[in-house]
Amino acid sequence: MSRLMQRHIRQIGTLLRVSLAILLLCAVVWHVTPTTSAANGDNYNYLSSPDRKVPKQQRSPQKSNTKRDTTRKETISWQQLQQMFPQHYFLHGTRDKRQVALSFDDAPDHRFTPQVLDILATYNVKANFFIVGERAKANPELVKRMIDDGHEIGNHSYNHALLTKLTLAEYQQQIMETNRILKKITGYSPRFIRPPYGEVNKQQLKWSAEENFIIVNWDVDSEDWKNNPSSEQVMMNINRTLKPGSIILQHAGGGSGQSLMGTIEALPELIEMLQKEDYQIVLISELINKSPIR
Numbered sequence: 001m002s003r004l005m006q007r008h009i010r011q012i013g014t015l016l017r018v019s020l021a022i023l024l025l026c027a028v029v030w031h032v033t034p035t036t037s038a039a040n041g042d043n044y045n046y047l048s049s050p051d052r053k054v055p056k057q058q059r060s061p062q063k064s065n066t067k068r069d070t071t072r073k074e075t076i077s078w079q080q081l082q083q084m085f086p087q088h089y090f091l092h093g094t095r096d097k098r099q100v101a102l103s104f105d106d107a108p109d110h111r112f113t114p115q116v117l118d119i120l121a122t123y124n125v126k127a128n129f130f131i132v133g134e135r136a137k138a139n140p141e142l143v144k145r146m147i148d149d150g151h152e153i154g155n156h157s158y159n160h161a162l163l164t165k166l167t168l169a170e171y172q173q174q175i176m177e178t179n180r181i182l183k184k185i186t187g188y189s190p191r192f193i194r195p196p197y198g199e200v201n202k203q204q205l206k207w208s209a210e211e212n213f214i215i216v217n218w219d220v221d222s223e224d225w226k227n228n229p230s231s232e233q234v235m236m237n238i239n240r241t242l243k244p245g246s247i248i249l250q251h252a253g254g255g256s257g258q259s260l261m262g263t264i265e266a267l268p269e270l271i272e273m274l275q276k277e278d279y280q281i282v283l284i285s286e287l288i289n290k291s292p293i294r
Contacts, residue, residue: 076202078217084202088209092219093245093287100246100274101284102127103218105156105194108135108142109253112260116252117145119267126150128216128284128292129252130194133158133178140185147186152283152292154192154216155179164199171204175213179294191294192216192284212294216284218249224263225251231265238270247284 082089093099102120107113107129120127129146131153136143146153157163157174166174175193183189191214193200198217200208205215223229223237238248250267254260274281285292 078198081200081202081205081215085205085209085215088213089205089215089217090247090284090288090290091217092243092247093284093289095243095245097280098244098278099280099282099287100242100244100248101282101287102248102250102270103130103194103216103284104128104250104252105130105196106135106160106251106253107131107146107156108139110139110142112254112264113139113142113252114145115264116267117142117149117151119264119271120151121149123268123271125271125281126152126283127281128152128154128192130154130156130192131178131182131190132156132160132253133174133181135253136178136181136185143182143185152190152192152285153182153186154190154194154284154292155182155213156194157196160196162197162199163195163204164201168203168207172207175208189294191290191292214288214290216247216288218247219243220246220248222248222250222263222266224260224266225254225258228259229262231262231269234262234266235269235273238266244279245287247287 078091082091093101102125104113104116104127107116108131113129116127126149129151131143133155143153155175155178158178159174161170161174163171163174179189191212193208193213193215194217195204195215200215208215220238220241220243222234224234229237234250242248248270250263251260252263271281283292284290
């Protein structure tokens, strides 16, 4: 065999080894890189990701400089939204009356909502429930009981989506489909919207105002969504920021594995404490002087 042929054979062998190494490297990279849907969290499941999964800084109206959604073109605090839409965005009522409102998110839930309703009935106290559309569809009897007991209901989206991640059309669908379900059950279309996690952007709020909706968030967070707190911790959280005119956030529904027994056990104590301190517990419609019916 000539030297030239031997040189060609060695060169071919080198090329084959390099090509094989490149193929192996590509295979490794493909194996460890997550798919787009998994990396972007497209498999979000409401029942396993309730309010407690959102970082606290996303929920608190006190932290006005916190960027709550990385897809926004600008950071707008809750207070700024309130100033932009003073008749359609509320965190609390007037501070010159000793009135407060109790509000419960993520209802109806057959595990916890009946217990909350029983306690409220015992004390003859009325509250606001913000309803998840798909849950109302599955538990219409609980929504009917809320109305029969004299409570007010509001819209909490169809499937507890983070609304600021949606297009305007998708936001509209979340709201209108939930209102359609609630009107079918109750006979009226709720006016109050509480966006999941308290998150709504300027464009969505502008449309809501034009359609005669009112966004109702809160200024007192019981943090009953966070790590299954005790009733003592729930009461401490409420007392930390409680003022005349406050809207108190609690939950009457939870995710898989979540316990709201801290809320259930704290509720009688909370009602008695408020009454002892001469607070009048009223519905949000009275607190902000707005009709709850659209």
